[in-house]
Amino acid sequence: MNERLVQLFKQNQGVFLSGEQLSKELNCSRTAVWKHIQSLRKEGFEFEAVPKLGYRLLQVPERIDQASLLARLQTRTLGRTIKLYDEVDSTQNIAHELVRNGAGEGTLVIAEQQTKGRGRMGRNWLSPKGKGIWMSVVLKPEIPLPFTPQLTLLVAVALCRTIRKLTPEVGIKWPNDLLVRGKKISGILLESSAEDERLNYVIVGVGISANLKEEDYPDDLREKATSLLIERGEPIDRAALVCDFLLQLEDLYELYRDQGFAPIRTLWEALTVTLQRKVTIQTAQGIEEGTAVAIDDMGALLVAKPDGRTVTYFSGDVGQP
Amino acid sequence: MNERLVQLFKQNQGVFLSGEQLSKELNCSRTAVWKHIQSLRKEGFEFEAVPKLGYRLLQVPERIDQASLLARLQTRTLGRTIKLYDEVDSTQNIAHELVRNGAGEGTLVIAEQQTKGRGRMGRNWLSPKGKGIWMSVVLKPEIPLPFTPQLTLLVAVALCRTIRKLTPEVGIKWPNDLLVRGKKISGILLESSAEDERLNYVIVGVGISANLKEEDYPDDLREKATSLLIERGEPIDRAALVCDFLLQLEDLYELYRDQGFAPIRTLWEALTVTLQRKVTIQTAQGIEEGTAVAIDDMGALLVAKPDGRTVTYFSGDVGQP
Known part of the structure; x- marks a missing residue:
């Protein structure tokens, strides 16, 4: 109709x-x-x-099409194979399936709409049609399994640098949420597969709330989430944003392969809103408090407790006290 | 015919x-x-x-059947759901598929024969019909992703303790090969899936060369591999061995959940043939030498080099100089 x-x-x-x-x-x-x-x-x-x-x-709504992506893409590897969909359950699921069938490094899955978009910690990710960037990128880095969280931080840096060009106030909440004025504008979900102590592949899921209006959010999200459109007052060119992100990601990924985690860590520290602040951390054991002081070589968060101890958090949900 | x-x-x-x-x-x-x-x-x-x-x-050849497994099984969780096959490509593949469709912790996949059995580092695993134990166990521990290699060592300890009752000379080569008189008798392949910094599930693949005769091995393996039958001079009861291993694994897994890696590490150190020896390590960068001195909290191998440095190996193939 x-x-x-x-x-x-x-x-x-x-x-x-x-x-x-x-x-x-x-x-x-x-x-x-x-x-x-x-x-x-x-x-x-x-x-x-x-x-x-x-x-x-x-x-009529702008659509991301293959030709305009390929025309603007300046990367060598990432996004050189593009799988574009109108509607999927989750771009992550599609990417996993593609990898199982032999898809190579850099394969990009992108959809106008996700009906079952996945966020961190089993949460849903709102992915309405044509309003955002819902995509997954396949990476196959040859790194030991315990280094995988470094990639999570690397992707957060790439995404933050991309979005900063459009809204300068964006910052990274540990490990990989992107916030503007305390509201979430973009998220990352990094699903990995390993064999013994070696990483096999990762699927980097990225959701960017690009052109969502306030009324596109359900009531419970409106206070917690924002979009590039809301922040800038005008819609953004999604295809250009995808291409810019892939270039940032490729540059950092190559830097990481050449020089390891040290330069990524420095960049992450410069872009984070978590360090040197009082934080709460929600873990399976309950809510704890302290001052976030650093991240370590494995990407874990070090928190100074009121009693003087420093505790290492490998995972958890950071909030403000 | x-x-x-x-x-x-x-x-x-x-x-x-x-x-x-x-x-x-x-x-x-x-x-x-x-x-x-x-x-x-x-x-x-x-x-x-x-x-x-x-x-x-x-x-007629002994077959592993569900009733005899369940009758002898003393575990609470592991192996309480059993998927028994005559022939599969790989029990790992079946287990992955089952987990994607919701299979829970402890699900056991076991086959009389694997046509494409997988070993470490992309190698094949010889899995002739009825001669060995070719199985996969699903575990869903709630641990941070970087701790995954601890599970590899935990499984090696469980398997070594099981096999020691049948051939006392068995020892663990880092990280998880089981050797008797320098020959491989059993192997472990631990495939894991993670979401951000949290482990999702692992599929523990175990191959035990139980009742293989010398003539069952191709020429290139005969010098490197052995079986329980060859070591003991008589065939072993495979179903009993499966049940004993699952009980050992469950006991250690519960110990690990309660007390962390420390006790597992102590057990591993007591059973290994790698530490305090001169070793070669084959990595993607080439072959290196040194003396294996310890494992760390992430399960990595610490090797003292001739020049006095200590180098951490997260992965690699250990040999003798």
Whole structure:
């Protein structure tokens, strides 16, 4: 139904179509027409509505297409194989499947919409159609298994450097959440597969809330989340952002392969909002408090406790006391 | 053809059947009969051959069956769900598939034969029918990702303690090969899946060369490998061995969850043949030498170099200089 509606508007570019006309053409009620218009708006279509005149299509949603990605991509390896989808359950699932079938390093999976987007710690990740960047990248670094968390921090640095060009206040919350004014703007999920003490591959999942409006968030997220559109007041070019991120990631990945974790750690420390602050840490054992003082060679967070001890946290959810 | 041959022998228990009789019954040449007898011998059938009288079936191969496993199993969790197969490509592959479909901790996959058994570092693992224990166990420990190699050592300890009851000279070569008189008798492949800094699950693959005879090994393995049958001079009860290993593994796994890596490390150090010896280590960078002095909290091997430095190896293939 929505497709026929879009077709009608496209055949009548710049022209107002009244609710009555549309309900006749589509053979449905005017309330139904209004509902379809609303659902198209959610997908990124913009309509002007004028009483008595009706609706006029102003803008169709921008879509990420393969040609425009490849034309702008400046990387050597990352994103050189692109799998583009309209709707998937999760780009992570698709990427795992592709790797099991032999997909190589740099393979990029990107979708306009995820119906079961996954976030950290088993949470859902809101991934409405056409509004964000929902993607997964395959990496196959030859590193020992215990170094895997270093990659998590590396990806956070690449993503933070990319987003800073659009909203300078962005910072990294340990280990890999990206916040603007305390609100989450982007997240990373790094799923890894290892064989004995050697890493096999990682699937780097990245979600960037690019062009979501406030009304795109459910009530419980509105206070905790933001988007590039909300921060900047204008929509951003998603394909350009994808290409910029992949280049940042490739540069850092090569730096890491050549020089190890030390330079990545320095960059992470410069971009984090977690260190030298009082923090709470939610772990399986409960909530603990202290001052985050450093990260170690394995990417773990060192927290100074009120009693003088320094405790190493390998995982956990950092908050403010 | 082999099935009809076995049927004939079973219908004539204790009776000699001549090559001529058999070739008539099976409608094939006497040479073909001899070839079939040989191939059945490889599967574990034992025949007495007497000139002029022919062949008599002495023993059919022992098979691992679910009822006898469950009857002897003393564990609480491990092996309480058993998936038993006649032939698989790899029990690891089956276990991964089962976990993706929701299989829980302790799920045991066991097969009489693997056609594509996997060993460490992408090597093949010889898994002839009915001759060994080819199995995979699902574990879902709630530990940080960098601790995963501790599990590799834990499994090696459990396996070594199990096999020591049958051949006391068995020892662990870092990280997890089991050797008797310098020859490999059993191997472990631990495949893990993680989400960010948290381990998701591990599939513990274990191969035990139980009842292989010397002639079951190809020429290039005969000098490097041995079996419990070769060491003891008599076949062992595979189902009993599986149950004993699972109990050892469960005990150590619970100890690890309660008290961490320290007690596991002590046990590993007591059972290893790697520490306090001159070793070579083959890594992606080449072969290096030194004296293995310790393992660290991450299960890595510390090697003292001739120049006085101590180098940490997270992975590599240990040999003798």
